[in-house]
Amino acid sequence: MTDVIEFCSDLIRCKSVTPDDDGAIECISKFLQKLGFSTEILTFGSKKRCIPNLFAKYRGGKGKKLGFLGHSDVVPPGGEWKTDPFNPSVHDGYLIGRGVADMKGGIAAFCCAAKKFIQNDFNGELLFFITGDEEIGSYDGIQSVLNWANQNAEIPDDCILGEPSSYQKLGDRVYAGHRGSINIDVRSHGKQGHVAYPQNFKNSLMQLCEYIAKIKQYPWKHNDKRFPKTNLEPTLLFSDNYAENVVPEKSSANLNIRFGGDYSANQLKMILQNEARIYDIDLNFKVSGEAYYCDDQNLHNLLAQSIKNITGLTPEFSAAGGISDARHMIKYCNVIEFGLIDETIHQANEKVKIEDLYILEEIYLEFLRNYFR
DSSP states (O other): OOOHHHHHHHHHHSSOOOOOOTTTHHHHHHHHHHHHHHHEEEEOOOOOSSSEEEEEEOOOOOSEEHHHHHHHHEEOSSOOOOOOOOOOOOEEEEEESIIIIIIIIHHHHHHHHHHHHHTTHHHHHHEEESSSSSTTTTTIIIIIHHHHHTTTTOOSEEEEEOOOOBBTTTSSSSSEEEEEEEEEEEEEEEBBBTTOOOGGGBOOHHHHHHHHHHHTTTTOOOOOTTOOOOEEEEEEEEOOOOOEEEESSSEEEEEEEEETOOOOOOHHHHHHHHHHGGGGGEEEEEEEOOEEEEEOOHHHHHHHHHHHHHHSOOEEEEEEEEOTHHHHHHTSSSEEEOOBBOOTTTTTTTEEEEEHHHHHHHHHHHHHHHHOO
16 A cells, blocks of 8 residues: 555545535645645635635745645435445455545545655745535635635646546546536426417426527537537426426426637527527526636646656647636636546546556656656
8 A cells, every 4th residue: 555545545534525524624634734734724604514625835945836726525425336435445456435536536646746746855835725615616615715815825826636637548638628617597487278278378388498499509609629519408397387288387497508718608698598588588597617728838738748758648638528626726827637537426436546546646746846847
């Protein structure tokens, strides 16, 4: 057993399902304190939902500031596990447990890489931002932590987010950005009536379905090829009726739209609202984040070379996938996302190759050497 496996296993044992922490933040804080980091646990939220987060700093000199961003909270186990999801186990060369890929493995690998790196002098600072509110919301996590960091002049020049980004082999993909995301609550109003007498009712469900069908076929432009094309999908559908021979008065749905650099959230709101007026439909929007892309080629090249030096692979720089806390960090500094293979995240029997944890630690170590060289 090496540090990275032991440390990752310790983190998995913490049942840190949002908003519970179960000692995960304190575990990371103690690990970094032993290395000489100054640490501060920052708590945000309310008495009912109190979220601990960690800021840690190692000062090797007055040079560049590099940040590492991660989250210690995980989603509920769900599904049918072959092992206890919070008692890490090893099987066929894999470490198994909830959060091993998303993203306690990434945290463990970067912490252990930092342990090796700071054994030698370097001119700069390492800043760790570990949050406990990524899976649900992030307001009491990275958003509040960054507000604090900005007020205290603790913003890095560049940042690595250790979320799982690799596709088939560790190192084959880096996320340089992500699409924006909007959830739309769609509500249709009609008049209830017996299904046999169409002259006497106004079918709210039909209005809703017609609107969804039309907006689903909207001719989204696709000029910014860094991102996949804008796409809208219905995810929920409800009505206030449970009788088969009654037309509902009220119907509602949830839509999600993922969009690239061709649109802003406000532009998409206008398009959706203009189409909704035809169908007597009300819309409420929840913007999870705007599309972003980190164009810093020096940061790209340093990470790509570090990956190639260790694995021999040349990574693809992508802006696909889901959203992450990088959408908040990008407002303050350059940020790119690199970590383990994402195949089993949020699934039962979440797992990571033990070999990949070793390799990820070595890639992070190589990147630290290259960044501060």
